[in-house]
Amino acid sequence: MRYRIGIIALAALAAWFLPYGLDSYAIHVVNVILIFAILAIGLGLCMGVGGQVNLAQVAFFGVGAYTTAILTTKTGWGFWLSAVLALAATIAVGLLVGTPALRVQSHYLGIVTLGLALAFTNWVTNAQVAGGAEGISAIPVPTIPGVDLSNEYLYYYLELAVFAVGLVFGLFIVRTALGRRMRAMRDDALAAGALGADVPVLRMTAFLLASVYGGLGGVLYAGLIRYVAPETFSIANMFLLLGMVIIGGRQSLIGCVVGAAGLYLVRELLADHPTVAQIGYGTVVVLVVVFAPTGLAGLPKRIRDLVTRRRGGQGEAARLQPFQPYETVRPDESGSQSPILEVDGISMYFRGLRALDDVSLSITPGEIRGIVGPNGSGKTTLFNVISGLYRPTRGRIRFRGQDSTGLAPYRLARAGMSRTFQNLRLFGDLTVEENVLVAIDRNATWHSWRYVARPISVLRRDRDLHRRAAEVIERYGLAEFAALPPKSLPYGIQRRVEIARAVAAGPALLLLDEPAAGLNGDEVRQLSEIVRSVRDSGVTVIIIEHNMGLVMSLCERITVLASGHVIAEGEPAEVASTPAVIEAYLGDSMSSDDLPSVPEVTG
Numbered sequence: 001m002r003y004r005i006g007i008i009a010l011a012a013l014a015a016w017f018l019p020y021g022l023d024s025y026a027i028h029v030v031n032v033i034l035i036f037a038i039l040a041i042g043l044g045l046c047m048g049v050g051g052q053v054n055l056a057q058v059a060f061f062g063v064g065a066y067t068t069a070i071l072t073t074k075t076g077w078g079f080w081l082s083a084v085l086a087l088a089a090t091i092a093v094g095l096l097v098g099t100p101a102l103r104v105q106s107h108y109l110g111i112v113t114l115g116l117a118l119a120f121t122n123w124v125t126n127a128q129v130a131g132g133a134e135g136i137s138a139i140p141v142p143t144i145p146g147v148d149l150s151n152e153y154l155y156y157y158l159e160l161a162v163f164a165v166g167l168v169f170g171l172f173i174v175r176t177a178l179g180r181r182m183r184a185m186r187d188d189a190l191a192a193g194a195l196g197a198d199v200p201v202l203r204m205t206a207f208l209l210a211s212v213y214g215g216l217g218g219v220l221y222a223g224l225i226r227y228v229a230p231e232t233f234s235i236a237n238m239f240l241l242l243g244m245v246i247i248g249g250r251q252s253l254i255g256c257v258v259g260a261a262g263l264y265l266v267r268e269l270l271a272d273h274p275t276v277a278q279i280g281y282g283t284v285v286v287l288v289v290v291f292a293p294t295g296l297a298g299l300p301k302r303i304r305d306l307v308t309r310r311r312g313g314q315g316e317a318a319r320l321q322p323f324q325p326y327e328t329v330r331p332d333e334s335g336s337q338s339p340i341l342e343v344d345g346i347s348m349y350f351r352g353l354r355a356l357d358d359v360s361l362s363i364t365p366g367e368i369r370g371i372v373g374p375n376g377s378g379k380t381t382l383f384n385v386i387s388g389l390y391r392p393t394r395g396r397i398r399f400r401g402q403d404s405t406g407l408a409p410y411r412l413a414r415a416g417m418s419r420t421f422q423n424l425r426l427f428g429d430l431t432v433e434e435n436v437l438v439a440i441d442r443n444a445t446w447h448s449w450r451y452v453a454r455p456i457s458v459l460r461r462d463r464d465l466h467r468r469a470a471e472v473i474e475r476y477g478l479a480e481f482a483a484l485p486p487k488s489l490p491y492g493i494q495r496r497v498e499i500a501r502a503v504a505a506g507p508a509l510l511l512l513d514e515p516a517a518g519l520n521g522d523e524v525r526q527l528s529e530i531v532r533s534v535r536d537s538g539v540t541v542i543i544i545e546h547n548m549g550l551v552m553s554l555c556e557r558i559t560v561l562a563s564g565h566v567i568a569e570g571e572p573a574e575v576a577s578t579p580a581v582i583e584a585y586l587g588d589s590m591s592s593d594d595l596p597s598v599p600e601v602t603g
Helices: 002-021 024-049 057-074 079-102 106-126 152-174 177-187 189-194 199-225 235-248 253-269 274-291 295-310 379-386 409-415 432-440 445-453 455-475 491-504 521-536 548-554 572-576 579-586
Strands: 341-350 353-363 368-372 394-399 417-419 509-513 540-544 557-562 565-570
Touching (some): 002 024, 002 152, 024 057, 024 152, 024 177, 024 235, 057 106, 057 235, 079 106, 079 199, 106 235, 152 177, 152 199, 152 253, 152 445, 177 189, 177 199, 177 432, 199 445, 235 253, 235 274, 235 295, 253 295, 353 379, 353 565, 368 379, 368 521, 379 394, 379 509, 379 540, 409 417, 521 540, 557 572, 565 572
Parallel strands (some): 368 557, 417 509
Antiparallel strands (some): 341 353
16 A cells, blocks of 8 residues: 555656646646546546446547637637536537437447547537637636646646546446446346346446546637647547557556557657558557456466466365355244235247246245246246346236336345356456445435545445445355456365355345356355255245256245246145146156255255
8 A cells, every 4th residue: 555655646746746847738748648647547547447348439539629719709608617517518419429229239329429429520610619620729717826828837737636536536436336336237238137237327427427527628628729620530540549458458447548648659759650650550459459358457467377377276286165155034923924926927038939838836925936848948037037137028027016127127126136157147347345335335326426526425334335345254254365367266166256255145935047057066065055044034036947856955935937938836845746737847767756955954
């Protein structure tokens, strides 16, 4: 910690005294670099942290600059009032540009945002109010009493202050709850939603943040150059900005700043050779994407990981600790035993395929229900319908007494439903602790206004989340792995991390999709202990599993699916002796006496 504080202090000191060693041209270049650094931070938050492909950052930049220019020159309004209105206009445009992210992702979103950026450039080139191809000149200088901001040396300190606040605020977001949810969405939007992250709002938030930084950059640019023209906000500059973020490291805001400074300096050095510069940018970006996808900022970690793997790996050296059972919660005998989940006549069709056909079941609070059946019987599809990933073709679902049919996964998660997945869906670039923190955090994204109005309360809440996450990690014996990314851990430990994450969300209903897949005998026994303990703590559990020994010893009731139909339901012994089950699931030659078993786990 002292080491980091020392580096920050030295950097701040160097930045403060930098102008004293520069001539007028050099200070102008530094001022422009600071503006591009601010733009790069915004693009890094949107694309690197939030995972949203944004090729409209240069349009946000242009909206901020042009709005300031138009309001100051056409209406005669003061610079700072115009700057505030320009920022508001940029935010509005950012929310508009972010709207397609609710429908499309990946390269489709890139195409849409690129189209919007081209539309902006075309508009300012042809609109009379924007000065057409000639642009707008004679923009007034910002005024601060006693400070002549027409002097670029003094203007540098204004830009430095805005840059420092913007960088600190961006790092504050990344390292607290909002940033974790955005990174979780980037790594796996489906899993993030299943844990309660309101993915649509997070996507809009990512574009909103990008637009704020873009607007700030545009306002500062208008005040510095005092002239705006379409060529400044061209697609070429958009790809230059994109190159800055990719080369520096899009998942690191510091990397984005380093990339902005480095690439702009290279651009200045190659100003007389624009063709060579463009080819060079493209080549370097391709090489970085292929060989160093986390950019320059990610190289130290890649080197550390390589050294760790050669030494045997931290995940292999650390030891999984025993699970600490939850305290048993006595059932409320006086309370109602109405079902916690009711599935009524659910059918799910994928074009001509009937994955589920008139499936009904009722889950009593406090039970462990098994869902079994041969491959392709519709088990995972049923989970996906229950948890909101699919909207059923027909039928209704009631969760905790309320109609939950078609509700978004994050709404169901916040109502008390949590799940794991057949194929692990951990957030690979987050640590084990951060995976758990995402699940514990139940705050709605729209509460993020507190990051501006009440940052201290955000820090306090984040400390409380870390305390609660540490308790969960300790209970599941994962303390030695807390600072490691799950992808560096053995498969069995990853499975436990996923279960710990699902339970950390504090669900009333837990859906486990083949949790024993890939586990050895001892790990299956430990899984049985964990599931029983979770149920005894007051959580209802539904488990899909092919390990019939585990199912028969663990579940009070079992529902059997075959070809999308429920063919049997009841207690384990009753189900195991049903002819339809033996035929569809176990085969004609196997009887109920042949079923494997695991030792009964008590307590």
